[in-house]
Amino acid sequence: MQEEKIGIIATIKNNILDFMNDPDAILAILTQFVIALAIFWVGKRLAKLLSYFIGKGLTKSGAAPILVNFLKNFVYFILLAVVIITALGELGIETTSLIGVVAAAGLAIGLALKDSLSNIASGVMIVIFRPFKIGDFIEVAGHAGSVLEIKIFNTVLKSGDNKKITIPNGQITSSSIINYSANETRRIDLVIGVSYDDDLKLAKRIMTDILVSHSLVLKDPAPSVVVSALADSSVNFNVRPWVKTDDYWTVYSDVLEQIKVGLEAAGCNLPYPQTDIHLHSKNTQ
Numbered sequence: 667m668q669e670e671k672i673g674i675i676a677t678i679k680n681n682i683l684d685f686m687n688d689p690d691a692i693l694a695i696l697t698q699f700v701i702a703l704a705i706f707w708v709g710k711r712l713a714k715l716l717s718y719f720i721g722k723g724l725t726k727s728g729a730a731p732i733l734v735n736f737l738k739n740f741v742y743f744i745l746l747a748v749v750i751i752t753a754l755g756e757l758g759i760e761t762t763s764l765i766g767v768v769a770a771a772g773l774a775i776g777l778a779l780k781d782s783l784s785n786i787a788s789g790v791m792i793v794i795f796r797p798f799k800i801g802d803f804i805e806v807a808g809h810a811g812s813v814l815e816i817k818i819f820n821t822v823l824k825s826g827d828n829k830k831i832t833i834p835n836g837q838i839t840s841s842s843i844i845n846y847s848a849n850e851t852r853r854i855d856l857v858i859g860v861s862y863d864d865d866l867k868l869a870k871r872i873m874t875d876i877l878v879s880h881s882l883v884l885k886d887p888a889p890s891v892v893v894s895a896l897a898d899s900s901v902n903f904n905v906r907p908w909v910k911t912d913d914y915w916t917v918y919s920d921v922l923e924q925i926k927v928g929l930e931a932a933g934c935n936l937p938y939p940q941t942d943i944h945l946h947s948k949n950t951q
Contacts (some may be wrong), residue, residue, distance in 0.1 A: 706750065785819045861934065866893065899938070
């Protein structure tokens with residue numbers, strides 16, 4: 667056994683000596699090493715330069731900073747991986763199996779992080795297509811509030827009672843989005859009921875005058891007051907003024923108050939659901 671070990675060491679030593687005495691072999695290895703180093707050095711800088719120009723182009727196009735940084739880093743690391751594999755191939759290392767290992771690892775990581783990757787993809791879609799922006803009041807995934815932040819993984823809302831709501835971006839893109847701030851104007855939809863005994867033309871004129879005289883109600887489109895239903899306990903009117911989006915809740919509360927006061931002052935009744943019970947006595951004699 668000892669003699670075999672000595673023989674193996676001697677063989678390795680002789681191979682090293684033969685290699686050291688072969689200038690062509692040394693030159694070939696050094697050449698490969700220099701070329702691989704040059705590929706890595708030049709490739710790394712080209713990857714950085716290309717990602718820089720991509721980021722600059724996205725910034726000029728008006729893309730959000732969070733999307734610019736994400737795409738810059740993504741492109742850079744993908745190109746850097748290609749450069750490293752190319753440099754290793756120049757050194758004579760078998761890269762086919764390496765690519766297979768990297769692909770398998772990427773698939774495993776992708777499956778393990780599919781929810782996170784879905785949120786990232788959804789965040790990119792939100793930033794690109796812009797269904798809402800910072801400051802908009804939206805309703806999405808069962809929550810409503812003003813948009814505070816749009817991140818790669820999630821979006822943060824502030825509710826009307828000042829609660830912070832964090833929603834994964836995947837839930838946002840997979841559900842309907844209602845953006846109440848998207849347009850400059852909105853229509854207020856009110857249903858006002860009056861008694862069947864009231865003068866309908868008088869009630870309609872009072873509500874129309876209130877809308878027309880309100881300083882925050884828009885003239886175009888014109889407000890409308892129309893009979894919408896003959897309900898169980900009331901005759902219902904659809905009252906629909908148009909307002910600027912920022913004035914919505916101010917006009918909403920003002921109009922409700924003024925309509926109640928105006929109708930009652932004119933002698934109209936605002937009915938509420940009620941049930942009439944009639945008792946009949948039965949003569950048993």
